[in-house]
Amino acid sequence: MNRLSVRLLLSHALVAAIGGLTTYLLVRFLAPQMYDRDVRMMGGPGGAGGPAGGPGVGGAGLREVTVSAMNNAVLVGVLAGIVTAVLAGAYSSSRVMRPLRAVSAATHTLAQGRYDRRVTVPRELELAAVAEDVNALGERLAETEARRVRLLGEVAHEMRTPLTVLDGYVEGMVDGVFEPGPEVLTELGAEVRRLRRLADDLSALSRAEEGRLELRAAEVDLAGLAVRAAERLRAQLDDAGVRLEVPAPSGPLPVTADADRLAQVVTNLVGNALAATPAGGVVEVTSRRAGGEAVVSVRDTGTGLAAGDLERVFERFYRVPGGADARAGRHTGSGIGLTIARGIARAHGGNVTASSGGPGRGSTFELRVPLGG
Incomplete structure (x- = not known):
């Protein structure tokens, strides 16, 4: 009962059943009264002779036959209407579920880290809005992933330069090329401060983008x-x-x-x-x-x-x-x-x-x- 397709189908059948039952009850209640009224307006009890002098059908018998035929015809029509409504509901629910299944498949694909999946936008406005939202989500996730990959490369690049300088000076001092004098130590200190500033900036950037900035207002x-x-x-x-x-x-x-x-x-x-x-x-x-x-x-x-x-x-x-x-x-x-x-x-x-x-x-x-x- 929790499946949307089943609920859509049952809703169509329920609407058809209620409409058919209402029609049947109204016809069953009104048909005899309407028959009696029409017969009175015609000025007779409603008797009629059979063909070629055969046995006739009295007014009461004709009334019963007419009402019974009418009730049977309405009952058959109601049943046919319910069957038609069920078939139409099944077709309609399948059309509704098709784009929803596509949306579900797309979200599963996004959850697996594949952000290039796109959903075909259906003609129905409400379902089209859902599909467009999923497509927009995929695009945003793809952009975020691209920024993440680019960020890792850029951080590595930013760190490579000061680390290369530090490594060169350290190797030079080990090999005796540089003396650990004030000038060399000043250069080393500048590169260390650059690395520290990069770390501090990355920390501040992370807090800012995640909304975790501590504000002392x-x-x-x-x-x-x-x-x-x-x-x-x-x-x-x-x-x-x-x-x-x-x-x-x-x-x-x-x-x-x-x-x-x-x-x-x-x-x-x-x-x-x-x-x-x-x-x-x-x-x-x-x-x-x-x-x-x-x-x-x-x-x-x-x-x-x-x-x-x-x-x-x-x-x-x-x-x-x-x-x-x-x-x-x-x-x-x-x-x-x-x-x-x-x-x-x-x-x-x-x-x-x-x-x-x-x-x-x-x-x-x-x-x-x-x-x-």
């Missing part, structure tokens, strides 16, 4: 926080020959948020702007209200972004082709700073977005957080 002035976070990086921008402009905010931007996490977002955005801006360029950090949101904008005069890169820059380990770092042969950071920044912003109910006039025309990244009460 409090009342925060986002405008003042952005100024302080940007000023902490002024020395790095000065060393790179990039001018940092931080205009005084027009007023406070109160938000309920984790101050350290939002400072991390602003730091990542300014660091990203520095990486994309060559010497002689400008990075500007401003804040403003926009509707019910507090907005921090980080604008640079650097390499800019093509339209297709405006979302891709938030992907893990994605670097803009031909960017400032690529041209200079540098790789600052782990390549997931923007991914983490967006994850933190979304954990606060906000977002981080990118805009650009195109390659060579600079970029603007905006942190948006709902204003507090």
